[in-house]
Amino acid sequence: MKRKPNTETAAAAPARAVTKEDVARAAGVSHITVSRVINTPEKVSPETRARVESFIASMGYIPNMLAGGLASRRTRIVAAIVPTISHSIFAETVRGLSEKLSEQGYQLLLGQTNYSEMEETALVEAFIGRRVDGLVLTGVQHTARTRQRLKAAGIPVVETWDLTDTPIDMLVGFDNHAAGRAMGDYLIGKGYRRLAFIGGEDPRGIARFTGMRDAVLAHGAREPVHIKIPLGSFLRSGRDAIGSLLRDHPEVDAVFFSNDVIAAGAALECIRREIRVPEQIALAGFANLELAPEVTPALTTVQISGHQIGLNTAEMLLARFNGQHVAQPVCDLGYSIIEREST
Amino acid sequence: MKRKPNTETAAAAPARAVTKEDVARAAGVSHITVSRVINTPEKVSPETRARVESFIASMGYIPNMLAGGLASRRTRIVAAIVPTISHSIFAETVRGLSEKLSEQGYQLLLGQTNYSEMEETALVEAFIGRRVDGLVLTGVQHTARTRQRLKAAGIPVVETWDLTDTPIDMLVGFDNHAAGRAMGDYLIGKGYRRLAFIGGEDPRGIARFTGMRDAVLAHGAREPVHIKIPLGSFLRSGRDAIGSLLRDHPEVDAVFFSNDVIAAGAALECIRREIRVPEQIALAGFANLELAPEVTPALTTVQISGHQIGLNTAEMLLARFNGQHVAQPVCDLGYSIIEREST
């Protein structure tokens, strides 16, 4: 076999990475042929392809996608921005996204806002700077600057976890207000009249509350008690909140929580205090997390799927990337009440 | 018609993004000056800087970090590979990583292996192809190919969640075997003699089990029962597993779980069956997750911090990026037994 002057030496040198040029030289072809072997192997003769492939393997060549992205204007990177990855609902969405995207060689860049719109804007700018092929946002409420940057960048965007009449581009979610209303209707239907809502004040939590309140008021029941807890709350907040509620509003007969984790915290507190659920007080959660059916009593909740949101989002993005027209840019995944023992 | 420069300001043109050149032309300077305004503003005269900055803002210029990364060989991207983002322990690590890294303008690329070493290898190659500045791995067990690729790439690597004498590069974790041993010692010390372990068969779960077994055998107690459950298990698996254990091994007086989630599942099952914990059977978890102190009875567990692992990992990486020498490439975060009601 003949090779041009010492081109090998690629062994374990952190000095310079192996390039297409190196492989091309070793294989005695031009670098464009190496490129074809990797991207469009069917356009290369079998013999050439085999030889090039063997050199790629032996030299440990890994294409520089940075250079590729710069030249092709496609990075094959999608960015996802969530309030926090610690909350299992968002973690599930991210899991679904990452799973689906990686099937097609796309990678996921992750950003956390801590529920701050400013942080979101900063992340959007950073991700646009990295020329991501698509961007996934949580919620539908964003700063004017975010919208403007996204518009200017002209990349596919998917908003998630909510619904709106004015999406930036695409949307995968469900109607939080309607879901809250459905829960309100359900609780009223079960005979509860003195309701309360415990949740954080993010836009979706607020929508769930107002939906529930609208339903309750429509039925002529009294205005629900609204207990606000910090954003990104967990079990502990649920325990504490139900504690204050029981103390300050002993007449309340049913509580709707903005998610299952805080509802579960409340359920655990009720067990500890030997308060009978739902006889003394009914509890209802949101999201149907893994925890919901497992606590005692099992939680009535609103079924939605964070994982499905991730999968659908990925599919819509991939369709766009593949040049397909997305006929339905808004995907309403809906919700349903799951009745269990806690109500 | 010839290709025309396109100097106009970016109103909402998806055609071509604003470049340094565009800004430079508008401001009447060379593009390198724009570059300086962004990267080393102190090297530009205040007047020039102000003028350039105003054009950057008005034109909505966002630097192309792809091009910058190609030229500078620094992408300011770190990749993290975890078994699954759905498990809160890993989510916490990722949260810590992302928080700390973003403070310095670094972004996080996320990959999930589903506990497969092959997937890990594929991800490592993909991330190296994207020329990430650093790579974070979960665990210390990797394919030969992973190690070799990482060696050749010569980038900073941090292995996490475990300890080893032969790290690839840096390490932030704790000794799973010793932690398991400590729990074994503790349970023996409390008078339990017929122990069991319930957990998944990932390397760290296995280490926790063998550690616990070693301790138990050293004390002359009998070989612990070992119940294996699927990787990535949640509450449900804990319930099911404790069910089979109670049926098949009614003599067992204490169970050590490979994490708090499955332990909590078991605790919930015990509540439901009205089995008294710890009188009839003692339960101990691992990781001191948020759930551990909240279930009834509160879980004895091994305290470690996934979030801290993320923070320390990010700090070591950043130190390396900033050219500092990391004196302690191995960071043992330790562990401690937290005694609660369940034992």
Add this chain to the structure above:
DNA sequence: GTGAAAGCGCTAACAC
């Protein structure tokens, strides 16, 4: 089927 030329948008030297 294969190759040459021309960038992609930026930073790293080195000049002025």
Add this chain to the structure above:
DNA sequence: GTGTTAGCGCTTTCAC
């Protein structure tokens, strides 16, 4: 302080 000259490693277009 500011500009000039070279690339970074790849894909694209068009030629053969």
